[in-house]
Amino acid sequence: MTVPARFAFEGITGGYGAMMVVRGLSAEVGEGRCLCVLGRNGVGKSTLMNVLSGHLGAAEGSIRLNGRNLAPLSPDARRRQGMSYAMQERPVFDHLSVFDNLMLMRGSAGIGLYRPYFDRFPILENRLDQKAGTLSGGERKILSFTRALAEEGDITLLDEPSEGVQSENISHMENIITEAKSRGCSFVVVEQHLHLAEAIADHYLIIDQGKCVLQCAAADTDRQDLLAHLEV
Numbered sequence: 454m455t456v457p458a459r460f461a462f463e464g465i466t467g468g469y470g471a472m473m474v475v476r477g478l479s480a481e482v483g484e485g486r487c488l489c490v491l492g493r494n495g496v497g498k499s500t501l502m503n504v505l506s507g508h509l510g511a512a513e514g515s516i517r518l519n520g521r522n523l524a525p526l527s528p529d530a531r532r533r534q535g536m537s538y539a540m541q542e543r544p545v546f547d548h549l550s551v552f553d554n555l556m557l558m559r560g561s562a563g564i565g566l567y568r569p570y571f572d573r574f575p576i577l578e579n580r581l582d583q584k585a586g587t588l589s590g591g592e593r594k595i596l597s598f599t600r601a602l603a604e605e606g607d608i609t610l611l612d613e614p615s616e617g618v619q620s621e622n623i624s625h626m627e628n629i630i631t632e633a634k635s636r637g638c639s640f641v642v643v644e645q646h647l648h649l650a651e652a653i654a655d656h657y658l659i660i661d662q663g664k665c666v667l668q669c670a671a672a673d674t675d676r677q678d679l680l681a682h683l684e685v
Contacts, residue, residue, distance in 0.1 A: 457520060459484050459639050460608040465514035467504040468663075473512060474500040475663040480641075480656070482608065487630065487640040489654035489671075491647075491683060497663040498643045499541050502612045505641065506538040507531045518608055532558075535607035539614060541643070544597035547586025551577055554585050555600055570599045573625040591617035602629055608639045615646040627652045651676065659683060 458481035468474035475497040482488045492498050503509035505516060507528040516523045523531050528538070545554050555567060555577075564581075571578040574595050580588070585596060598614045615623045623646060630640060630653045644650045650657075657674065659667040659682045667674075667682040 458482060460518050460641070462505060462516045463514055465501065465504055465511055465516070467509055467511045467514075468500060469509075473663070475504065475660070478514075478658070478660065478663075478665055480658050480668065482639045482641060482656075484639060485634045485637045486655040487634060487642060487653045488656045488658060489650040490641065490643045490658045490660065491645075491650060491679065492660040493683065494645075496661050498660065499612055500663075501660070502538070502540070502610055502641070502643055506536065506540070506610055508540075532604075532606075537601040537604040537606035537609040539594075539597040539601040539609075539611050541612035541616065545585040545588075545593050545600075547584065549585055550582055551585055551588070551596060552581040554596055555581075555603075557600075566603055567599065570603060570629070573629065574599060574622065589617070591619060591622070594618050595622060598626060598629075602633060605633070605636070605638060608641065609633075611640065611642045611644075613643055613645060615644060615649050623649055647676065647679065651679075 461481035463479040465478045466473055466476050478501055480488055490498050490501065500509065504511050507526060511524060518534055518536060521534060523534065576592060577596060577599060585593060588596065594614060594616055595618060598611065601609055601611065614626055627649055642653065654671045656670055657667065658665060
């Protein structure tokens with residue numbers, strides 16, 4: 454008997470008003486697997502992530518997590534169903550401290566939950582009282598990444614997590630995602646840093662002008678093939 458994918462989207466079409474930015478995109482992600490979405494700037498990657506997370510409505514298509522239809526649900530309701538999201542733009546609450554960003558919607562869970570992340574990203578622990586808006590762009594991305602990964606959701610959406618992040622910390626991100634996959638966490642990651650994508654991807658979805666130009670298993674392709682499709 455075929456086991457259904459943990460997370461799947463089919464025929465996703467969406468955009469802003471009458472302008473459809475993504476058209477007919479489909480993919481699925483199994484338990485402990487990572488789908489990397491690649492493409493040039495401005496081809497619809499973040500629009501796809503906003504539709505999947507519920508921050509933008511889908512004009513057409515379905516989105517399912519553990520067999521449940523997420524399409525009618527708000528972003529908060531999708532989070533309660535096991536979806537975490539670290540967005541590309543405005544990834545943290547600038548007016549809140551680093552501590553408050555981490556503890557937001559965390560309930561009674563203590564800051565000790567973040568110890569494994571502080572060991573990798575000590576700057577967060579050293580700046581818990583600092584307003585998140587005063588961090589550098591890369592530091593805000595690390596904060597957003599940490600908050601999303603610590604939720605250990607069934608599916609985690611990461612939109613350009615390495616943007617502006619130093620290479621040492623990108624390596625930490627790679628290791629953290631790999632470790633989370635080994636615990637059964639699943640991911641959809643938009644990423645421009647090709648080395649990181651190659652390190653974490655089990656499948657690729659490359660899009661151009663909102664449409665799929667390549668969809669394949671990571672084991673079935675190489676960098677030259679990826680680059681050829683990224684240059685379309």
